Amino acid sequence: MENMVDVYLYGKKYSVPSNLTIMKAMEYAGYQLVRGCGCRNGFCGACATIYRIKGETELKVALACSTKVENNMYVATLPFFPVVKQVYDVNVIKPTEQIMMQLYPEIYSCIGCNACTKSCTQGLNTMQYIAYAQRGEYEKCAEASFDCVMCGVCSSRCPAGISHPQVGILARRLTGKYIAPKSEHLYDRVAEIASGKFSDAMQELMGKSIDELKELYNSRDIEK
Amino acid sequence: MYTEREILESLSKVEASREQRLKDRENIKRMTAEDKEAILKAYHPDYKDDNFENLKIGVNKGDKVPHELADMLQANPRINTADIDLANPTYDVDVLVIGGGGSGASAAIEAHEAGANVMMVTKLRIGDANSMMAEGGIQAADKPNDSPMQHYIDVMGGGHFVNKPELVSKLVNDAPEAIRWLNELGVMFDKEEDGEMTTVHGGGTSRKRMHACKDYSGAEIMRVLRDEVFNRNIPVVDFTAAIELIKDVDGKIAGAVLLNMETNEIMVARAKAVIIATGGAGRMHYNNFPTSNHYGATADGLVLGYRAGAKLLFADTLQYHPTGAAYPEQILGALVTEKVRSLGAQLVNRDGVAYIHPLETRDVNASGIIRECCARGEGVPTGTGQAVWLDTPMIEMIGGEGTIERRIPAMMRMFGKYDIDIRKVPILVYPTLHYQNGGLEISANGMTAVENLFVAGEAVGGIHGRNRLMGNSLLDIIVFGRNAGQQAGKAVNAGITLKDLTLSHVDAYKAEMKDAGIETDLVSPKLLPTYHHREANK
Numbered sequence: 001m002e003n004m005v006d007v008y009l010y011g012k013k014y015s016v017p018s019n020l021t022i023m024k025a026m027e028y029a030g031y032q033l034v035r036g037c038g039c040r041n042g043f044c045g046a047c048a049t050i051y052r053i054k055g056e057t058e059l060k061v062a063l064a065c066s067t068k069v070e071n072n073m074y075v076a077t078l079p080f081f082p083v084v085k086q087v088y089d090v091n092v093i094k095p096t097e098q099i100m101m102q103l104y105p106e107i108y109s110c111i112g113c114n115a116c117t118k119s120c121t122q123g124l125n126t127m128q129y130i131a132y133a134q135r136g137e138y139e140k141c142a143e144a145s146f147d148c149v150m151c152g153v154c155s156s157r158c159p160a161g162i163s164h165p166q167v168g169i170l171a172r173r174l175t176g177k178y179i180a181p182k183s184e185h186l187y188d189r190v191a192e193i194a195s196g197k198f199s200d201a202m203q204e205l206m207g208k209s210i211d212e213l214k215e216l217y218n219s220r221d222i223e224k
Numbered sequence: 225m226y227t228e229r230e231i232l233e234s235l236s237k238v239e240a241s242r243e244q245r246l247k248d249r250e251n252i253k254r255m256t257a258e259d260k261e262a263i264l265k266a267y268h269p270d271y272k273d274d275n276f277e278n279l280k281i282g283v284n285k286g287d288k289v290p291h292e293l294a295d296m297l298q299a300n301p302r303i304n305t306a307d308i309d310l311a312n313p314t315y316d317v318d319v320l321v322i323g324g325g326g327s328g329a330s331a332a333i334e335a336h337e338a339g340a341n342v343m344m345v346t347k348l349r350i351g352d353a354n355s356m357m358a359e360g361g362i363q364a365a366d367k368p369n370d371s372p373m374q375h376y377i378d379v380m381g382g383g384h385f386v387n388k389p390e391l392v393s394k395l396v397n398d399a400p401e402a403i404r405w406l407n408e409l410g411v412m413f414d415k416e417e418d419g420e421m422t423t424v425h426g427g428g429t430s431r432k433r434m435h436a437c438k439d440y441s442g443a444e445i446m447r448v449l450r451d452e453v454f455n456r457n458i459p460v461v462d463f464t465a466a467i468e469l470i471k472d473v474d475g476k477i478a479g480a481v482l483l484n485m486e487t488n489e490i491m492v493a494r495a496k497a498v499i500i501a502t503g504g505a506g507r508m509h510y511n512n513f514p515t516s517n518h519y520g521a522t523a524d525g526l527v528l529g530y531r532a533g534a535k536l537l538f539a540d541t542l543q544y545h546p547t548g549a550a551y552p553e554q555i556l557g558a559l560v561t562e563k564v565r566s567l568g569a570q571l572v573n574r575d576g577v578a579y580i581h582p583l584e585t586r587d588v589n590a591s592g593i594i595r596e597c598c599a600r601g602e603g604v605p606t607g608t609g610q611a612v613w614l615d616t617p618m619i620e621m622i623g624g625e626g627t628i629e630r631r632i633p634a635m636m637r638m639f640g641k642y643d644i645d646i647r648k649v650p651i652l653v654y655p656t657l658h659y660q661n662g663g664l665e666i667s668a669n670g671m672t673a674v675e676n677l678f679v680a681g682e683a684v685g686g687i688h689g690r691n692r693l694m695g696n697s698l699l700d701i702i703v704f705g706r707n708a709g710q711q712a713g714k715a716v717n718a719g720i721t722l723k724d725l726t727l728s729h730v731d732a733y734k735a736e737m738k739d740a741g742i743e744t745d746l747v748s749p750k751l752l753p754t755y756h757h758r759e760a761n762k
């Protein structure tokens with residue numbers, strides 16, 4: 001016999017096997033999910049969920065796809081949350097302090113309540129990465145926000161109306177494009193290919209028979 | 225944490241042999257070409273004839289495909305063509321991109337760049353896609369000891385030499401440019417302090433050319449592409465599936481019939497060019513395998529394209545990733561990135577023996593695990609099946625303390641949620657349905673045999689032959705996604721005049737079904753899997 005637990009989906013009680021994730025428990029109960037389900041494995045942020053265990057005061061958050069059900073769990077999903085996404089031209093903006101001020105000025109209204117960090121489904125130090133963004137320390141902001149799945153739970157809990165995931169991605173794009181060191185070998189190779197340096201050799205290779213290719217493949221040296 | 229007796233007994237054997245295995249690690253022999261042939265024939269699901277059937281109708285009539293795909297290709301359309309008002313389309317655009325993954329986003333950005341009026345439709349949200357889940361990395365021959373030719377040979381060898389040369393050549397030639405494009409969009413690749421890209425091996429590579437963004441490579445790329453789509457104000461119609469393609473009376477592509485997934489409203493999008501970027505098919509659960517894929521991976525693009533007369537190539541080859549999570553049950557089938565092996569973790573059987581080189585190609589390594597579990601009695605019972613060990617603690621012994629947290633944080637988190645600290649204990653793995661090697665055939669310009677119908681990404685067949693190497697799919701979605709967008713933009717700019725719209729190909733297909741005696745209640749495309757009750761454990 002499977003171990004069963006009681007879960008309350010939007011307040012309605014269902015009995016489900018205790019080894020299921022919240023998402024699979026909803027399906028077990030008979031829901032055909034459309035919203036609130038994407039990658040099913042903790043990468044896309046589609047399945048933000050809020051729950052409370054009966055009798056406890058603490059409100060918890062989780063990704064439904066990668067969190068196990070518990071007995072007496074009251075579950076509500078948050079399949080959409082209206083965050084603010086400002087548009088910009090990545091080729092025009094520069095990694096200066098002003099850019100955050102211009103696009104996401106509300107980050108300077110952070111009151112330091114730390115609700116964002118407490119609610120992060122990825123266990124990130126969200127308030128800290130916002131602090132880095134305030135100071136224009138984009139590389140640090142990028143590192144600290146890197147694992148963000150943009151589920152939006154932090155923003156739903158923020159009294160200052162900050163759209164944390166959008167701040168994070170702006171910092172990451174600035175870092176990737178402007179701050180991280182340039183890869184010279186990459187540009188060299190792009191130029192070599194554009195100049196046609198490999199064209200003849202490639203043409204010759206494309207004309208090879210399967211047997212010739214097999215020979216090349218089976219005798220190729222493998223970098224240690 | 226592991227509690228079952230048999231697992232614990234085997235675990236202690238793995239721990240006992242670890243020091244010695246570490247010392248002998250460089251000496252594990254790679255398999256010979258003959259050994260590989262033999263193990264594939266004996267154990268790989270692609271080689272089991274009863275997993276397949278021959279198509280009765282369509283361009284590929286007579287060709288074999290998995291039963292589950294045959295069911296969808298030979299099912300009823302979701303619409304009655306007479307009910308569709310083709311004269312009053314809800315949307316009227318130059319380029320319609322179907323699918324909100326990496327290939328669709330790249331295509332949309334480039335079509336927009338070319339000046340086309342482009343729109344994306346996607347079944348879930350933009351980014352709810354296999355692209356978001358890629359962990360390991362993306363290949364490109366951009367180091368001095370590497371070259372496009374070297375990359376070409378690896379791709380062909382991995383694909384069993386049947387790949388379409390023109391597609392492979394484009395893939396490898398445009399690879400460094402794809403990385404440059406992404407980097408300049410702001411993708412944060414792992415780099416050394418001097419800017420050199422940090423690269424490692426992947427299964428079947430002869431050079432270290434796997435670029436990564438920690439183990440969130442796909443997520444990082446997808447987030448940036450999505451942000452760029454939004455920055456360009458490209459309309460994204462989400463929770464909207466394409467359920468049929470539309471042609472004009474001359475047979476050119478002319479748009480798609482759309483379904484609002486929430487309200488069931490049917491709409492028509494008229495378009496001068498259509499790009500199918502619908503991704504893979506893991507959620508078809510071929511041969512009852514669990515899958516690493518996202519919720520919407522149901523081969524829809526193949527069904528749409530096939531009904532419209534596009535040809536399938538290698539639709540009978542699936543990739544079973546050797547290392548799907550086999551324990552705990554909650555993450556059954558979830559991907560354990562190949563990078564875990566690139567960083568040094570070995571595959572080890574029940575008795576603590578490293579029975580194979582961990583970086584053989586995926587099909588070979590998947591077959592190896594099936595052999596240990598099903599033929600040699602060397603599998604570890606997990607409660608839901610059998611598995612072998614992937615010895616993660618070796619990574620830190622090789623790369624130093626902190627390597628796991630720095631290089632594969634997503635893996636650490638995924639198992640950490642179930643109290644398994646992969647720095648200290650190995651994990652249990654079994655093959656999972658991972659990638660659709662085949663798909664719709666295109667030429668190097670990205671177009672199918674149907675005029676102005678383009679395909680990009682996992683829905684394409686031919687680039688990877690019969691087996692894709694890790695890191696070449698993220699690469700192909702960028703290379704061929706951009707290419708499809710550019711070519712569609714170019715075609716639109718050159719002038720396309722649509723005549724009256726028609727769904728006659730759908731009626732013709734239905735007639736063909738009838739003539740072939742196919743009677744079924746099934747409808748397609750599948751759109752989403754259903755996991756009620758016991759099914760919920762998949």
Ligand SMILES: Cc1cc2nc3c(=O)[nH]c(=O)nc-3n(C[C@H](O)[C@H](O)[C@H](O)COP(=O)(O)OP(=O)(O)OC[C@H]3O[C@@H](n4cnc5c(N)ncnc54)[C@H](O)[C@@H]3O)c2cc1C
Nearest residue numbers: 323325327347353354355360361466503681682695697698
């Ligand atoms: C867990 C995992 C790890 C991976 N790791 C790597 C790796 O390390 N390196 C690598 O190179 N590759 C990797 N891959 C493979 C690679 O990520 C995918 O093959 C690739 O991203 C597919 O991109 P795509 O744009 O073609 O499809 P997807 O990203 O899957 O996008 C398809 C989109 O189309 C939508 N769609 C589907 N049907 C319809 C319809 N009828 N109407 C409208 N929209 C529809 C889907 O919902 C989705 O948004 C991995 C794959 C997975 C699943």
Ligand code: FES
Nearest residue numbers: 038039040045065
């Ligand atoms: S479904 Fe993607 S994070 Fe849960």
